[in-house]
Amino acid sequence: xxxxxILLVDDEPDITIVFSMALEDNGFKVDVFNDPLLALTEFKKxxxxxxxxxxxxxxxxxxxxxxxxIKIDDKVKVCFITAFEIYYEELKKRFxxxxxxxxxxxxxxxxxxxxxxxxxxVTKVKEELAY
Amino acid sequence: xxxxxxxxxxxIVILAVVATVAVGVSIFLYQYSTFTSNKIGDIASQEVRSNxxxxxxxxxxxxxxxxxxxxxxxxxxxxxxxxxxxxYKRADIVINNRQHSSGDLTDFYMWLDKNGKINxxxxxxxxxxxxxxGTDLSxxxxxxxxxxxxxxxxxxxxxxxxxxPRLYISYPxxxxxxxxxNTRTLTGVVVASIRLETLGNFLKNQLFPQFxxxxxxxxxxxxxxxxxxxxxxxxxxxxxxxxxxxxxxSSHPPESKNLLNDLISKSLQGKIGSGDIFINGKMxxxxxxxxxxxxxxxxxxYISAQHSLAxxxxxxxxxxxxxxxxIIAMLGAVAMxxxxxxxxxxxxLATVVNTRTEELKMxxxxxxxxxxxxxxxxxxxxxxINIASHEMKTPTQAILxxxxxxxxxxxxxxxxxQAISRNATRLQRLTNDILDVTRIESRSLKLNREKFNLNxxxxxxxxxxxxxxxxxxxRVKLLHEQxxxxxxxxxxxxxxxxxxxxxxxxxxxxxxxxxxxxxxxIKGSKALVTIKDTGQGIDPEIIPRLFSKFVAKSESGxxxxxxxxxxxxxxxxxxxxxxxxxxxxxxRGATFTFSLPLLRPTEGETTAGTAGANx
Numbered sequence: 001x002x003x004x005x006i007l008l009v010d011d012e013p014d015i016t017i018v019f020s021m022a023l024e025d026n027g028f029k030v031d032v033f034n035d036p037l038l039a040l041t042e043f044k045k046x047x048x049x050x051x052x053x054x055x056x057x058x059x060x061x062x063x064x065x066x067x068x069x070i071k072i073d074d075k076v077k078v079c080f081i082t083a084f085e086i087y088y089e090e091l092k093k094r095f096x097x098x099x100x101x102x103x104x105x106x107x108x109x110x111x112x113x114x115x116x117x118x119x120x121x122v123t124k125v126k127e128e129l130a131y
Numbered sequence: 132x133x134x135x136x137x138x139x140x141x142x143i144v145i146l147a148v149v150a151t152v153a154v155g156v157s158i159f160l161y162q163y164s165t166f167t168s169n170k171i172g173d174i175a176s177q178e179v180r181s182n183x184x185x186x187x188x189x190x191x192x193x194x195x196x197x198x199x200x201x202x203x204x205x206x207x208x209x210x211x212x213x214x215x216x217x218x219y220k221r222a223d224i225v226i227n228n229r230q231h232s233s234g235d236l237t238d239f240y241m242w243l244d245k246n247g248k249i250n251x252x253x254x255x256x257x258x259x260x261x262x263x264x265g266t267d268l269s270x271x272x273x274x275x276x277x278x279x280x281x282x283x284x285x286x287x288x289x290x291x292x293x294x295x296p297r298l299y300i301s302y303p304x305x306x307x308x309x310x311x312x313n314t315r316t317l318t319g320v321v322v323a324s325i326r327l328e329t330l331g332n333f334l335k336n337q338l339f340p341q342f343x344x345x346x347x348x349x350x351x352x353x354x355x356x357x358x359x360x361x362x363x364x365x366x367x368x369x370x371x372x373x374x375x376x377x378x379x380x381s382s383h384p385p386e387s388k389n390l391l392n393d394l395i396s397k398s399l400q401g402k403i404g405s406g407d408i409f410i411n412g413k414m415x416x417x418x419x420x421x422x423x424x425x426x427x428x429x430x431x432x433y434i435s436a437q438h439s440l441a442x443x444x445x446x447x448x449x450x451x452x453x454x455x456x457x458i459i460a461m462l463g464a465v466a467m468x469x470x471x472x473x474x475x476x477x478x479x480l481a482t483v484v485n486t487r488t489e490e491l492k493m494x495x496x497x498x499x500x501x502x503x504x505x506x507x508x509x510x511x512x513x514x515x516i517n518i519a520s521h522e523m524k525t526p527t528q529a530i531l532x533x534x535x536x537x538x539x540x541x542x543x544x545x546x547x548x549q550a551i552s553r554n555a556t557r558l559q560r561l562t563n564d565i566l567d568v569t570r571i572e573s574r575s576l577k578l579n580r581e582k583f584n585l586n587x588x589x590x591x592x593x594x595x596x597x598x599x600x601x602x603x604x605x606r607v608k609l610l611h612e613q614x615x616x617x618x619x620x621x622x623x624x625x626x627x628x629x630x631x632x633x634x635x636x637x638x639x640x641x642x643x644x645x646x647x648x649x650x651x652x653i654k655g656s657k658a659l660v661t662i663k664d665t666g667q668g669i670d671p672e673i674i675p676r677l678f679s680k681f682v683a684k685s686e687s688g689x690x691x692x693x694x695x696x697x698x699x700x701x702x703x704x705x706x707x708x709x710x711x712x713x714x715x716x717x718x719r720g721a722t723f724t725f726s727l728p729l730l731r732p733t734e735g736e737t738t739a740g741t742a743g744a745n746x
Contacts, residue, residue: 015525018531117531
């Protein structure tokens with residue numbers, strides 16, 4: 001089984017530490033960025049099997065980063081992570097509406113709400129990669 | 132407004148219509164009743180006129196008949212053999228017989244001899260006969276005229292020897308012994324005497340009692356023989372000064388005197404007629420007719436009837452007319468009043484409805500505003516909960532994650548415990564801040580005010596931070612400048628130290644290297660506290676929203692510190708503001724200032740305070 005590569009972008013270092021450790025403990029290779037702009041400049045097509053994006057970040061939010069990323073790699077799978085109580089539901093709706101391009105919709109079927117048990121996170125990521 | 136005007140116009144039109152109808156009906160009724168009253172008055176007057184005419188005709192006929200009867204009696208007397216034969220005893224009987232026949236009118240009958248001396252009188256005895264016998268009356272026209280004419284004679288008014296005014300009818304006693312004209316020898320004259328008083332009473336009795344009329348009688352020369360209620364004028368010539376002056380004084384209007392004189396003149400010419408003349412201001416119909424005996428006008432009779440019935444009827448109708456007019460006027464007035472009342476009630480009602488509508492509108496508006504504010508508040512609340520939950524979930528996620536990982540990675544135990552502690556502290560700080568925000572927003576932030584010197588409090592906070600800085604970062608200097616030594620304020624010490632700590636920790640957070648200066652000074656009635664740093668400065672974009680919730684957030688901050696600081700300062704009656712030291716150059720640092728009201732802004736303390744640096 002190939003080692004799956006995951007890109008994790010979140011402005012909170014504690015979150016990226018915890019999530020990356022949990023995923024690495026389960027055999028994933030994780031690249032971490034605390035700055036979304038830096039993550040975008042470093043991003044290359046076909047590098048990752050899955051991207052985990054925090055929604056609320058300074059300078060560029062998760063959705064803005066996502067729209068930029070799929071311009072580079074329209075096949076990559078994306079999971080959004082958010083701690084927002086209300087935005088979580090809205091975000092889901094947003095992706096199901098026609099406000100984004102049709103090919104983008106295919107990529108996003110996964111939403112992760114913080115706080116999440118690390119085991120649950122791993123399960124969710126595995127499920128997402130199994131498609 | 133337009134609608135109101137239209138209503139008031141309609142009101143005016145309705146009022147005008149009501150008034151016009153009332154006036155119109157009044158005028159119509161007035162005209163109608165005037166017409167009716169005139170008609171009735173005319174009918175009544177006509178009635179009076181015709182009655183007067185009938186009366187004058189009837190009475191003159193009765194009088195004429197009576198006089199003719201007397202004349203006839205005289206004729207039979209003159210032809211009586213007793214008189215021709217000078218048989219006094221028998222003559223007495225026939226004379227008395229005549230007097231008896233016409234006693235209701237005649238006073239006495241008299242037999243004069245051919246020389247005009249009394250032969251015999253009716254109703255006399257021997258004694259009275261002696262008294263009158265031979266009285267010479269040969270000068271009287273009632274003797275001379277028939278003596279000469281051999282015909283019946285009707286006298287004018289004659290004052291008798293006994294001063295009683297009388298009329299006389301005389302008839303010649305002619306002896307027809309021979310043939311031819313010369314054989315007619317006058318042997319005497321028989322005379323019937325009529326007392327004017329008796330005549331008057333006779334006439335009066337002939338009047339129809341139901342008519343309010345008076346009677347007048349003139350002889351053919353215009354001498355007053357009788358006038359109801361005016362016996363003092365008997366014997367006066369009707370055109371004489373005495374009667375004319377009476378007429379002048381009793382004529383209202385004055386022209387009625389002329390009318391009356393015309394009427395009398397006409398009547399004395401033997402005409403029959405009538406005229407309407409105002410006497411003493413009242414309309415009278417005077418009807419006149421000559422009393423003709425043997426085809427000669429002997430007397431003229433006048434019946435005067437007052438138009439009292441007509442006047443009464445007119446007065447009654449006028450009264451009715453006034454009453455009707457009054458009732459119509461009252462009805463009109465009542466209609467107007469009711470209309471006015473209804474309109475004013477309508478107006479008042481409209482005003483009340485308008486006022487209520489305005490109030491309702493205002494209530495609805497204020498409710499809408501309140502609703503809008505509630506929505507905004509609700510949205511803000513939702514936003515706050517959203518962000519606050521986000522802020523709380525992040526350290527919670529970290530604590531949860533580290534707790535799990537610490538078992539699998541014992542080698543990183545110390546590191547992870549520190550991380551857990553850091554996140555727990557963050558969570559605690561956030562909890563406190565959220566509680567403060569909740570207190571501020573529910574206006575239940577309580578201040579425990581006490582009097583103290585602001586510089587002492589600043590020194591304490593600055594000292595705490597100085598120790599902290601020296602431990603971690605030696606490249607930042609913290610200064611406390613006391614421009615005034617004693618600055619008394621009455622404030623909540625803990626809350627103020629929270630504000631100063633927050634501003635200081637922000638300054639330290641954004642200043643990696645340089646100086647942070649805290650200054651306290653008195654300016655007017657305020658104490659000013661300034662925290663000035665030489666750090667990275669504030670992002671100009673967020674300056675307008677700097678003191679809002681979750682705007683300025685650092686890695687370790689909650690984003691609520693400045694909002695809470697602002698609220699605390701404002702709760703003390705002060706203000707807080709901030710700005711970069713240089714607008715164009717980054718890295719020159721920022722300055723935060725807040726003011727507080729002074730407890731005692733005394734001059735002495737202000738000037739006594741010396742500028743000094745306490746490092």
